[in-house]
Amino acid sequence: xxxxxxxxxxxxxxxxxxxxxxxxxxxxxxxxxxxxxxxxxxxxxxxxxxxxxxxxxxxxxxxxxxxxxxxxxxxxxxxxxxxxxxxxxxxxxxxxxxxxxxxxxxxxxxxxxxxxxxxxxxxxxxxxxxxxxxxxxxxxxxxxxxxxxxxxxxxxxxxxxxxxxxxxxxxxxxxxxxxxxxxxxxxxxxxxxxxxxxxxxxxxxxxxxxxxxxxxxxxxxxxxxxxxxxxxxxxxxxxxxxxxxxxxxxxxxxxxxxxxxxxxxxxxxxxxxxxxxxxxxxxxxxxxxxxxxxxxxxxxxxxxxxxxxxxxxxxxxxxxxxxxxxxxxxxxxxxxxxxxxxxxxxxxxxxxxxxxxxxxxxxxxxxxxxxxxxxxxxxxxxxxxxxx
Amino acid sequence: xxxxxxxxxxxxxxxxxxxxxxxxxxxxxxxxxxxxxxxxxxxxxxxxxxxxxxxxxxxxxxxxxxxxxxxxxxxxxxxxxxxxxxxxxxxxxxxxxxxxxxxxxxxxxxxxxxxxxxxxxxxxxxxxxxxxxxxxxxxxxxxxxxxxxxxxxxxxxxxxxxxxxxxxxxxxxxxxxxxxxxxxxxxxxxxxxxxxxxxxxxxxxxxxxxxxxxxxxxxxxxxxxxxxxxxxxxxxxxxxxxxxxxxxxxxxxxxxxxxxxxxxxxxxxxxxxxxxxxxxxxxxxxxxxxxxxxxxxxxxxxxxx
Numbered sequence: 001x002x003x004x005x006x007x008x009x010x011x012x013x014x015x016x017x018x019x020x021x022x023x024x025x026x027x028x029x030x031x032x033x034x035x036x037x038x039x040x041x042x043x044x045x046x047x048x049x050x051x052x053x054x055x056x057x058x059x060x061x062x063x064x065x066x067x068x069x070x071x072x073x074x075x076x077x078x079x080x081x082x083x084x085x086x087x088x089x090x091x092x093x094x095x096x097x098x099x100x101x102x103x104x105x106x107x108x109x110x111x112x113x114x115x116x117x118x119x120x121x122x123x124x125x126x127x128x129x130x131x132x133x134x135x136x137x138x139x140x141x142x143x144x145x146x147x148x149x150x151x152x153x154x155x156x157x158x159x160x161x162x163x164x165x166x167x168x169x170x171x172x173x174x175x176x177x178x179x180x181x182x183x184x185x186x187x188x189x190x191x192x193x194x195x196x197x198x199x200x201x202x203x204x205x206x207x208x209x210x211x212x213x214x215x216x217x218x219x220x221x222x223x224x225x226x227x228x229x230x231x232x233x234x235x236x237x238x239x240x241x242x243x244x245x246x247x248x249x250x251x252x253x254x255x256x257x258x259x260x261x262x263x264x265x266x267x268x269x270x271x272x273x274x275x276x277x278x279x280x281x282x283x284x285x286x287x288x289x290x291x292x293x294x295x296x297x298x299x300x301x302x303x304x305x306x307x308x309x310x311x312x313x314x315x316x317x318x319x320x321x322x323x324x325x326x327x328x329x330x331x332x333x334x335x336x337x338x339x340x341x342x343x344x345x346x347x348x349x350x351x352x353x354x355x356x357x358x359x360x361x362x363x364x365x366x367x368x369x370x371x372x373x374x375x376x377x378x379x380x381x382x383x384x385x386x387x388x
Numbered sequence: 389x390x391x392x393x394x395x396x397x398x399x400x401x402x403x404x405x406x407x408x409x410x411x412x413x414x415x416x417x418x419x420x421x422x423x424x425x426x427x428x429x430x431x432x433x434x435x436x437x438x439x440x441x442x443x444x445x446x447x448x449x450x451x452x453x454x455x456x457x458x459x460x461x462x463x464x465x466x467x468x469x470x471x472x473x474x475x476x477x478x479x480x481x482x483x484x485x486x487x488x489x490x491x492x493x494x495x496x497x498x499x500x501x502x503x504x505x506x507x508x509x510x511x512x513x514x515x516x517x518x519x520x521x522x523x524x525x526x527x528x529x530x531x532x533x534x535x536x537x538x539x540x541x542x543x544x545x546x547x548x549x550x551x552x553x554x555x556x557x558x559x560x561x562x563x564x565x566x567x568x569x570x571x572x573x574x575x576x577x578x579x580x581x582x583x584x585x586x587x588x589x590x591x592x593x594x595x596x597x598x599x600x601x602x603x604x605x606x607x608x609x610x611x612x613x614x615x616x617x618x619x620x621x622x623x624x625x626x627x628x629x630x631x632x633x634x635x636x637x638x639x640x641x642x643x644x645x646x647x648x649x650x651x652x653x654x655x656x657x658x659x660x661x662x663x664x665x666x667x668x669x670x671x672x673x674x675x676x677x678x679x680x681x682x683x684x685x686x687x688x689x690x691x692x693x
Contacts, residue, residue, distance in 0.1 A: 035470075035477050061476045061671060063652075066502040070469035072463065077473025078440065080460060081481065084472070103463050113483075186685060199445040230458040230474055231481050233437040237404075237453060239461035249453065 001171055001224060006163075006199035008032050010058050011052065013195045020184040021088070023191050024114045025050035027162025028086045030193065032201050034060040035083040037074035037094060039067055042126045043182040044116035047088035070101035075111045079104075079239065082229035084166060084204070086112040090182075091120045091133055094140070101175055102141035105263060107238040108217065108225070109361045110169035110204075113137035114178035116185035119370030125300070129182035131293055131344040138322050139178050144260050146267035148274060149322040151292040155163040155189045156287065161319070164224030168274060172223030172266055178377040179321055180345070183373060192318035207234060215245040219258050221265035271323040279315035281307070284376045285314025287386045288332060290353060292318040294373055300340060302379035311387050329356035330343040338386035342366035362386055402436070404424040404456045411450055414608025415601075417568035418448055418515050419593025422455065424592075425513065428684070439482045439582075442471040444496060447507035447521040447596075448488035448514075456484075465496030468503045471510050479653055479672025480675075482511070482582060489516040492526040493549055497529065503586045508652040511588045514551060517596035532635035536603050537660040538544030548633070551591045552644050556628040563628065563645035567593040567616040569640060573605035577643065586651050588614035593639055615636050 008158065010029035018026070025047045028036070034056070036050040048064070055062040061083075065071045068089055077084040089097060094115045104111055105349060117133050119125030133140075137149045148168050152162045165176040207214050209225035214234045218225035228234035241249040242256045267274065278296075281303065282288065291299045296317040306313040316332070316339075318325065331350075338361055342352040350365040357363050366382045368374050394532045403426065412418050429439060436457060443452040445464035452459040452509055454541075458613040462470040467485045475483045491513050492500055503510060519537060520526040527537035527544050528552065534543045563582045574592055581588035584675075595612030606612065616639065624642040631640045649660065653672060659667045 035473070037473060056663055056668070058672065060658075060671060063472070063476060065469060065472075066498050070472075070502075073466040074473030074476070076462065077470040077475070078477035079473075079475040080458075081477030082552035083477040085477070099463055100466060103466075107460075116640075228458075230478050231438050233626065235456050235458055237435075237459045237461070239453065240463055241461065356407065367478055371555045 002203040002206070003200050004203050006196040006201045007032055008196035011196040011199060012195060013193050016070065016191045016193060017188055018155055018191050019046065019186050019188045020152065020155040020180055021046035021116060021180045021186065021285065023158035024056065024088060024162050024178060025189070026193060027159040028112065029054060029058055030159070030199055031084065031163040031166035033084040033086045033166065034058070035075070035078040035085040035087070036060065036062045037065050037071045037078065037088060038087045039065055039071050041068075041090045041093045043118055044088045044090045044114065046185070047114060047116070051197040055385045058192040061159055066299070068096035069099060072097045072104065072111075072113070073343070076100060076104055076107065076109050079109045079111055080230055080236070084110070086114070088114040090118045094133055094136060095100050098141045101238045102143060102146070104175045105141065105145045105147070108173040109296060110173050111175050112165045112169055112178065113164070113175055113311045113372040114180060117179065121188065124235050125371045127182065128371040129344060129373065131181055131292065131295065131371055134179060134321060134345065141156070144264065145243070146264045147177065147322050148172065148174060148267060148320070151261050151321045152184060153181045153293055153296050154184065155187060155191045157337055158184065159191050159193065163199060165202070167200070168346040168373070170202040172270070173225065173227065174223060179293065181294050183274065201374070205323050213338065217243070217245045218248045219262040221262055221269050223270070237270050268323055271326070272319060274323060275325050276319040277328065278319055278326055280315040282314035282316065284312050284313040285338045286350070286384055287340060288314045288316050288338075289332065289342065289379065290316045290318065290382065291342055292321055294346060295342050297329065298376055299379055301376035302383060305376065305380050306383045311383060313383055318349070324349075324352045324356070326356045329353055330358070331355035333360035334374045338362035338364055340364045340366060340379065340382045340386055342368070342374050342382070344373065345373070346368050394419070401431060402456055403456055403553050405639060407454055407582055410454055412447060413598045415595060415597035415657065416447070417517065417592070418451065420568040420571055421505040421515050421574060422451055424574040426455070428527045429580060431575070432582045434482060434582060439484065439486045440474055440479055441476065442467045443486045444491040445522070446485055446491045448486045449491060449514055465491050465494070465655050468499040468510065469493070469498060469511065472508050475509060476653070476672070483538040485510055485512040486506050487512065488519065489514060489530040489551070493529045493551060493554070496682050501554065501558040504560040506554055506587070506652045507559060507586050507649050508560060508586055509587070511578070511584070511654060512590070513578065513595050514589070514591045515605065516551065516591050517594045517600055519596050519600040521599055525603055527611055528687070529690065530638070531632055534635045535600070538603070545687050550628065550632045551589070552631045553628040555589040559587065559644060559649075560589045561647050561649050562588035564589075565591040565593070565621060565631065567612045567639060568595070569616040570620070586649060595630070640643040
């Protein structure tokens with residue numbers, strides 16, 4: 001893995017007042033993304049607009065494709081053409097992207113896709129917030145695989161985590177999702193973009209050896225196998241079919257086992273290196289509020305109020321939502337009375353918490369149908385009930 | 389022979405001989421088109437490292453796996469957007485899409501018209517055998533009315549696309565149609581398409597012996613070639629509105645469209661150069677452009693000296 005300073009061309013250093021959507025575009029440019037293929041969809045469009053506006057001066061390519069299917073297809077072509085690539089969308093577009101997200105997973109193509117979540121199903125609540133695509137992020141494309149998804153809770157984190165997402169996508173050669181939401185996407189806050197020499201960027205691992213030895217894949221349960229770039233003479237072949245290390249189709253159960261084990265293990269087996277959590281007041285906590293994205297900022301208020309009442313409550317915020325922090329929850333469940341899980345859906349990540357807690361502590365789901373954030377009082381009520 | 393090497397012979401190092409035998413049926417026309425493609429690439433003298441091939445799904449989708457170029461075998465219908473991404477990310481590449489009629493104009497129809505509309509610099513070769521072969525002979529957007537397919541077992545009651553008309557109307561700058569019998573013309577058209585800057589579309593009518601011919605009791609591959617021989621009408625520059633193919637009817641062949649228009653990248657560069665001024669560095673200069681620039685600089689230096 002080669003870590004370098006960011007290319008200053010893409011870094012608009014300094015303090016800004018910007019929303020999460022714009023910060024995602026800036027994060028991508030800072031991370032070295034020079035190819036964006038997108039399709040407009042509320043509430044994510046501002047990311048595409050920002051990238052389109054900045055592309056000429058940065059020397060990047062922006063194209064508005066005919067739909068979200070084509071957007072992710074173009075990202076795959078762009079990545080094998082040698083660029084770092086990204087797109088942005090919301091629920092309905094995320095559904096359309098699933099086909100080629102599967103191809104990107106299978107061909108181990110690095111890319112970053114941001115989902116600024118809105119209420120669903122279907123057209124649902126186009127302009128209003130939700131966290132209803134968390135399971136689609138994990139399981140949305142057909143077939144078995146594992147995935148990486150990050151969830152920012154502020155515009156600053158939208159910037160920071162987009163760079164992190166690019167780095168992870170290069171290290172593990174996989175699509176990485178930014179699972180944000182309408183509230184964070186449209187929230188204006190201070191965003192500080194550091195100077196380029198303070199931004200750490202993982203460079204594409206391009207194969208350099210003899211041409212006849214080149215293999216586009218290495219099924220060693222790690223992700224850092226070198227790629228080739230079109231035009232460099234390696235004559236690579238990539239396919240969505242089950243394939244061998246040369247990239248040629250081998251359609252047998254034996255080869256599928258090799259490929260699937262690799263695709264899953266390169267992420268799950270490195271979960272401890274990938275997962276980032278934000279813990280607060282956990283030392284003496286008897287009840288833990290587990291949250292992510294905008295909901296974690298609502299939970300802060302509920303936790304403060306609970307502490308004022310003398311309740312021992314801590315906060316566990318998922319910065320990395322996938323792979324899920326299984327070990328952490330297993331350990332935690334042995335120590336605490338309850339884990340309270342507020343999310344703007346009818347219970348998605350809470351199922352993972354229940355699975356890992358395995359009955360060792362109470363797990364309380366605090367649902368919200370979407371269209372708004374929780375009332376902190378509702379979370380506080382759940383905390384109080386859990387303490388009894 | 390190591391896996392990456394390919395034996396000399398027909399196609400030279402252009403085919404991945406370690407992947408033979410191929411999957412195509414006896415009498416199928418796809419192999420003829422691949423042979424023409426290989427010949428055209430050789431004649432073009434283009435640097436083969438700078439040619440990429442992208443395909444979708446289906447019998448024709450397998451071409452990418454057999455041709456020894458940078459190759460992507462993508463999802464059903466999505467070859468064109470994958471090729472678009474590859475071309476824009478790496479404009480030095482000549483990107484070729486190899487596709488079948490169902491892949492390109494059924495599930496991929498939207499991508500086809502939009503790439504033509506943008507004048508994306510791609511060469512698109514469509515092997516049109518009037519059927520979805522890989523899945524067992526279903527009706528496609530080009531199946532002639534009344535022809536039998538497994539999903540129109542009592543005859544096709546839909547109207548088919550004429551692909552040259554569609555490509556022309558959507559903005560393609562080069563449009564030709566041949567049959568797999570016309571191998572010399574196919575080679576020449578592919579050669580022209582490889583040299584053309586802009587969206588080039590070449591349709592090649594081919595026999596699907598196992599499904600389309602058998603189901604319609606049209607004989608074998610040789611009978612199909614005889615049909616092409618007897619029914620092809622050569623008409624360069626034909627009005628593409630008059631290129632419809634009826635069941636076992638006449639097939640108008642030839643080069644229908646060859647016009648000049650700025651490509652998508654030309655348009656991007658023109659817009660950005662105007663916006664940014666002298667400091668703008670052209671996005672993705674092609675190799676000839678870079679060479680011309682170097683040459684101009686050299687001459688300028690010599691003139692000063």
